[in-house]
Structures are given as C-alpha cells and as structure tokens.
Amino acid sequence: MCQKLRPRLGSAIASTILSLFSAVSLVGIDKAQAAVLTYNLDIYNGGGSGFLKVDNSSVNPILFQLIPVSEGRLYTPLILDSFGLGGKEYYNLAGAIAIFYEGVLRGLQAGGSDTRTRELIVPPDEPGGPDYINIRGYASWSIDTYVQHYRGISFIGGSWLLGYKEVYITPMNSMPYVDRQTIDSAGVVFTLVNTEPEPVPEPLTVGGTALALAGLSWLKQKKKMAA
Incomplete structure (x- = not known):
C-alpha cells in the first residue's frame, strides 16, 4: 500500500470507529x-x-x-x-x-x-x-x-x-x-x-465504549509515529 494513503486510511478507520461508538451509545439509551x-x-x-x-x-x-x-x-x-x-x-x-x-x-x-x-x-x-x-x-x-x-x-x-x-x-x-x-x-x-x-443498560453500550477507546488509542499511536 502507498505510504501516502496509510494516514488517510487510518483517519477513515478511526472516524468510522468513533461514529460507530456514537450510534451504539444512542442505542444504549434504550434499556x-x-x-x-x-x-x-x-x-x-x-x-x-x-x-x-x-x-x-x-x-x-x-x-x-x-x-x-x-x-x-x-x-x-x-x-x-x-x-x-x-x-x-x-x-x-x-x-x-x-x-x-x-x-x-x-x-x-x-x-x-x-x-x-x-x-x-x-x-x-x-x-x-x-x-x-x-x-x-x-x-x-x-x-x-x-x-x-x-x-x-x-x-x-x-x-x-x-x-x-x-x-x-x-x-x-x-x-x-x-x-x-x-x-x-x-x-x-x-x-x-x-x-x-x-x-x-443494553450490553451494546459496553461494547461501544470499548470500540471508542480502541480508536482513540490507535490515533494517539499514529500521531506519535508521525512526529
């Protein structure tokens, strides 16, 4: 994979994870x-x-x-x-x-x-x-x-x-x-x-939290590597 595309792909993955977390959190409101x-x-x-x-x-x-x-x-x-x-x-x-x-x-x-x-x-x-x-x-x-x-x-x-x-x-x-x-x-x-x-609370809320934390951790790691 082209080196220039990797940061863009990582950002897209992280954005998707955070969007999924938001959606899951809303689902968690239904008890x-x-x-x-x-x-x-x-x-x-x-x-x-x-x-x-x-x-x-x-x-x-x-x-x-x-x-x-x-x-x-x-x-x-x-x-x-x-x-x-x-x-x-x-x-x-x-x-x-x-x-x-x-x-x-x-x-x-x-x-x-x-x-x-x-x-x-x-x-x-x-x-x-x-x-x-x-x-x-x-x-x-x-x-x-x-x-x-x-x-x-x-x-x-x-x-x-x-x-x-x-x-x-x-x-x-x-x-x-x-x-x-x-x-x-x-x-x-x-x-x-x-x-x-x-x-x-629905179990999905817990799963969503885990996905969001994983996404944030991945972004921090990529920023350190790029610095």
Missing part, C-alpha cells in the same frame, strides 16, 4: 427490561397472608432454582400482639428462599420467631392489688416446601405454614394462665400480582 416480580401469599386455615418480591433477572425458564426474596412481609396470628406485649406488626420475609421451577414460583423456605416479656404491677389502691403479674410470650413459625430430586427431575409438593404462639400469664395472687395457638400444615398459595420494570 433492556428486567423486572421485580411481586407475589401475594394466601395461607389456609386462618394462617395469614402477605407478599414477597423477587428479581427475575436470574430466573431461568428451564432450571430448578433457589432465589433470595428481596422484600416481603408475613401477616399471621402467630404474632405476640396480645396482653400488651407489643409484638411485631409483621414478620420480614427478606432473605427467605423462593423456589422456582421452569420459571414459575412453586414454593418458599422461610422462618421466624419472637420473644416478649412484660411485667405488670398492680398498686394496693387498685382493684385486685397489690399484685405482680409476669407475662412472657414465645412464637415460632416456618414455611416449608417439599422438594425431591430423582434422576435429574425435581418434584415439588407444595408449601405449608407450621407454627405456634404461647403466652404465659403468671400473677402473684392467682393461678397462672396460658394462651396458646397452633397452626398446623396450612397450605400456602402464591399469586403473581405485579411486574415492575427496572431499566438495565
């Missing part, structure tokens, strides 16, 4: 759409209700997958909100494990507990006084999903809630009292209710 999937939880036998959110960017329509819950709440009678114990409003489901198979939410693995204590002193001038009452509450629950793997095939048998709540009331001047509630094998149903889009 690929990831989404946050929101599911409602309905629990049979008065077990409660709630919701959970999962990022679908890692959901595969073929594989069996365990994906962390990004946000969620469980509202259940297994909360220590009686006898002035000041229990939680709900249990936090963030960090629980959502079980997907073939891109569909099939189950959940989660659990929680709570402990509360309250002391009540009844003065002598009040009815029933003087008295000292100790109130202690314990609650524990789990949502389990039966999963079995056999020769590369996953069998999922559904999810259920197990749990109990016990509140012990121990007065000084009368017989102790126990308030107990148990939930046994209450089925859990999941319903997809919302898909919230979250923009994610």
Whole structure:
C-alpha cells in the first residue's frame, strides 16, 4: 500500500470507529427490561397472608432454582400482639428462599420467631392489688416446601405454614394462665400480582465504549509515529 494513503486510511478507520461508538451509545439509551416480580401469599386455615418480591433477572425458564426474596412481609396470628406485649406488626420475609421451577414460583423456605416479656404491677389502691403479674410470650413459625430430586427431575409438593404462639400469664395472687395457638400444615398459595420494570443498560453500550477507546488509542499511536 502507498505510504501516502496509510494516514488517510487510518483517519477513515478511526472516524468510522468513533461514529460507530456514537450510534451504539444512542442505542444504549434504550434499556433492556428486567423486572421485580411481586407475589401475594394466601395461607389456609386462618394462617395469614402477605407478599414477597423477587428479581427475575436470574430466573431461568428451564432450571430448578433457589432465589433470595428481596422484600416481603408475613401477616399471621402467630404474632405476640396480645396482653400488651407489643409484638411485631409483621414478620420480614427478606432473605427467605423462593423456589422456582421452569420459571414459575412453586414454593418458599422461610422462618421466624419472637420473644416478649412484660411485667405488670398492680398498686394496693387498685382493684385486685397489690399484685405482680409476669407475662412472657414465645412464637415460632416456618414455611416449608417439599422438594425431591430423582434422576435429574425435581418434584415439588407444595408449601405449608407450621407454627405456634404461647403466652404465659403468671400473677402473684392467682393461678397462672396460658394462651396458646397452633397452626398446623396450612397450605400456602402464591399469586403473581405485579411486574415492575427496572431499566438495565443494553450490553451494546459496553461494547461501544470499548470500540471508542480502541480508536482513540490507535490515533494517539499514529500521531506519535508521525512526529
């Protein structure tokens, strides 16, 4: 190739690279759409209700997958909100494990507990006084999903809630009292209710940046050689 044509050819190549970068950058403005999937939880036998959110960017329509819950709440009678114990409003489901198979939410693995204590002193001038009452509450629950793997095939048998709540009331001047509630094998149903889009940059933007940097580096090298 003629020596005089090489600088012109190099400039043309660099110009093409920079033009391509500009075009790719504009394409990068169009975002690929990831989404946050929101599911409602309905629990049979008065077990409660709630919701959970999962990022679908890692959901595969073929594989069996365990994906962390990004946000969620469980509202259940297994909360220590009686006898002035000041229990939680709900249990936090963030960090629980959502079980997907073939891109569909099939189950959940989660659990929680709570402990509360309250002391009540009844003065002598009040009815029933003087008295000292100790109130202690314990609650524990789990949502389990039966999963079995056999020769590369996953069998999922559904999810259920197990749990109990016990509140012990121990007065000084009368017989102790126990308030107990148990939930046994209450089925859990999941319903997809919302898909919230979250923009994610297209991979082309990264490729365009690499092309532009390569072009600028090539131009600098040619200028040094010409000097």
